[in-house]
Amino acid sequence: MRELIKQKIVDSLAAPLPTFTRRDIRLPRIAGKATAVVGMRRTGKTTFLWQVLSDRVREGVPREGLLFFGFEDERLAGMAAKDLQIVVEEYYRLHPEWRDKKKAVFAFDEIQAVPGWEPFARRILDTEHVELFVSGSSARLLSREVATSMRGRAMEVLVNPFSFREYLRHRGKEPGGPVDRLPKAARSAMEKELLEYLTCGGFPEAQNADASDRRDLLRGYVDAVLFRDIVERHEETHVAALRWMVRHLLGNPGGSFSVNRFYKDTRSQGLSVTKDKLYDLFSYLEDAFLVRTVSLLTKSERRRMVNPRKVYPVDPGLIPIYDRTGQSETGHALETCVMLELRRRAADIAYVRTRDGAEVDFFALFPDRREVLIQVCADLGDPNVCEREVRGLVEAGREHPDAEKTIVVLHPGPSRALPDGIEVKPAVEWLLS
Numbered sequence: 001m002r003e004l005i006k007q008k009i010v011d012s013l014a015a016p017l018p019t020f021t022r023r024d025i026r027l028p029r030i031a032g033k034a035t036a037v038v039g040m041r042r043t044g045k046t047t048f049l050w051q052v053l054s055d056r057v058r059e060g061v062p063r064e065g066l067l068f069f070g071f072e073d074e075r076l077a078g079m080a081a082k083d084l085q086i087v088v089e090e091y092y093r094l095h096p097e098w099r100d101k102k103k104a105v106f107a108f109d110e111i112q113a114v115p116g117w118e119p120f121a122r123r124i125l126d127t128e129h130v131e132l133f134v135s136g137s138s139a140r141l142l143s144r145e146v147a148t149s150m151r152g153r154a155m156e157v158l159v160n161p162f163s164f165r166e167y168l169r170h171r172g173k174e175p176g177g178p179v180d181r182l183p184k185a186a187r188s189a190m191e192k193e194l195l196e197y198l199t200c201g202g203f204p205e206a207q208n209a210d211a212s213d214r215r216d217l218l219r220g221y222v223d224a225v226l227f228r229d230i231v232e233r234h235e236e237t238h239v240a241a242l243r244w245m246v247r248h249l250l251g252n253p254g255g256s257f258s259v260n261r262f263y264k265d266t267r268s269q270g271l272s273v274t275k276d277k278l279y280d281l282f283s284y285l286e287d288a289f290l291v292r293t294v295s296l297l298t299k300s301e302r303r304r305m306v307n308p309r310k311v312y313p314v315d316p317g318l319i320p321i322y323d324r325t326g327q328s329e330t331g332h333a334l335e336t337c338v339m340l341e342l343r344r345r346a347a348d349i350a351y352v353r354t355r356d357g358a359e360v361d362f363f364a365l366f367p368d369r370r371e372v373l374i375q376v377c378a379d380l381g382d383p384n385v386c387e388r389e390v391r392g393l394v395e396a397g398r399e400h401p402d403a404e405k406t407i408v409v410l411h412p413g414p415s416r417a418l419p420d421g422i423e424v425k426p427a428v429e430w431l432l433s
Contacts, residue, residue: 001083004075006090012068013094017054020047021170021204024163024344027052028155034125036150037135039159040289040314041229042221044204045135046070048159049107052133056105064095065104071136072110081116088124098129105131112136118149125153158289161315162202163344164337164431168193170207179429190428194410198333201317215321222246222290222318229288230281241266241273242281249291249311251322253332254339254361256308257282257293289314294339297350297363310351312336330410331378334427335361338376338408341431347372354395358388363400371403380424381413393422406430 025048027035035052037045053066069087071079091106092099106124111117111134125132134154168174173193175182182190200206203221206214226246230236244266249257259282263275285291292314296307313319316333323329342349342364352360352373362374373396375389393405405422408430418424 001076001079002086002090005083005086006094008069008073009067009087009091009094013064013066015068017057018047018050020051020054021162021166023048023051023159023166025157025159027157030155032125032153034121034132034134034150034154035157036154037133037157037159038289040161040221041224042203042205043159043161043289043314045159046109047204048157049109049133049135053105053107061105065098065102066107067091067104068107068109070109071113076113079114081114081120084114084117084120088128100129103129103131105133107133108135110136118151121150122153160202160289160340160344161317162204162207163341164194164197164202167197167202167207168432170204175432179432187428190432191426194428194431195330198316198330198337199320201315203315203317206317214317218315218317218321222250222321225285225288225290230284234280234284236281236284238271238273238277238281241271241278244269244271245278245281246285246290247322247324249285250313250318251324253312253316253319253329254310254335257311258308261308292339292343294349294351294362297352307353312339314340331376334378334408334410335376337427337431338362338374342374352392352396352400354392354399356395358392358395360392360396363396363403371400373397373400373403373405375407377407377409379411379413380407380409380416381411386413386416390418390422394419397421 023044037048039045049068053068056066057063091104098104111121113136121132121134124130162170165174171193173189175186175190179187179190200214201218203218206217209217226242230242231239236242245262248262259275259278263278266273266278286293290313292312293309294312295304295309298304298307313336316336319329319333319336339349339362342362345366347364347366349362349364352363360373361376364372364374366372373393375393377385377389380386380389389407393407397403397405407422407424408427409424410427412424412426
């Protein structure tokens with residue numbers, strides 16, 4: 001084991017930094033804390049660790065001070081927590097000049113493969129002069145638990161599939177300046193790229209796949225979450241109910257979901273599952289990052305809990321795989337992208353239902369306390385659609401007078417007179433702002 005670990009360290013330190021598409025992910029830097037890189041399977045957590053090391057090189061850290069060590073290696077089968085210290089000792093045996101004198105960077109990928117790793121990680125934060133990054137996701141440890149198992153000693157960094165800007169960057173088409181200053185032809189090209197992104201999504205491996213292969217690939221990702229992160233992890237036996245819940249949630253993006261209502265549907269389908277079990281299954285899907293939820297905006301915690309939540313997939317590319325209507329899901333895909341982008345921008349979000357029954361897709365509260373009411377719409381050309389979106393913003397604006405009011409739209413349609421204070425933003429421009 002010692003010789004194997006030493007060889008992996010030597011190989012890692014000698015390996016050139018891989019090429020990658022840069023992610024727009026902010027890293028917290030708080031002394032004494034590890035960074036836990038979390039997210040759904042196949043979103044690029046390992047690649048992001050390499051990005052961190054590459055950034056440290058650019059900041060002037062010598063290459064020998066940057067250790068990437070992957071624990072998902074069949075040759076390490078049977079490795080125990082006590083063996084983890086070998087990694088530290090062998091690294092400093094190779095580079096003793098770093099110990100206690102210069103801060104090395106350790107990136108431990110899939111560390112959950114070693115049972116009992118958490119005390120080791122906490123100990124080296126206290127006893128070694130290192131910056132520590134950990135990541136992982138498997139049936140034995142969901143990625144979110146990588147952060148929570150550190151008992152307050154880790155800051156969580158979430159890696160989602162590519163945003164629209166990252167998607168363009170991956171394809172070498174990221175605009176070099178503000179979108180509103182691009183020539184007409186370039187803007188049209190961006191709009192075409194957005195339509196493609198809304199269909200194929202942002203999972204890195206899916207970018208160069210044709211439509212058929214992409215569907216199989218993404219369906220495989222979902223199955224891996226279901227069977228490895230939920231069924232195997234929790235020894236779950238209600239597989240039929242779980243599959244039906246996933247089809248329902250991913251096929252109805254932005255739809256309201258109530259466990260009580262879904263429970264009645266399962267009974268009508270002859271599925272024997274309790275309401276408490278359905279709550280468990282839903283929480284498992286959230287913990288595995290397959291779905292994201294948005295609650296009702298209200299000061300009452302009880303009202304927030306009893307009202308249905310709006311549920312979105314982690315990536316718009318999952319929507320066409322599970323949609324059964326046969327209709328275009330462009331509007332729902334765009335709404336999903338706006339929700340994910342608001343999360344990336346660190347906004348607290350909720351949906352609004354006014355006293356008169358109108359709804360607004362999102363109320364976003366940003367870290368600087370700026371408030372924004374946002375409606376998302378595929379086509380504002382239909383007068384009925386326009387009237388509905390505007391009415392919701394006007395009514396919600398009375399209840400939240402400090403909030404900006406925005407309609408994010410894919411196709412603006414003909415120019416219309418709108419009430420003062422409402423701004424229409426083309427989706428391409430808003431997503432890339």
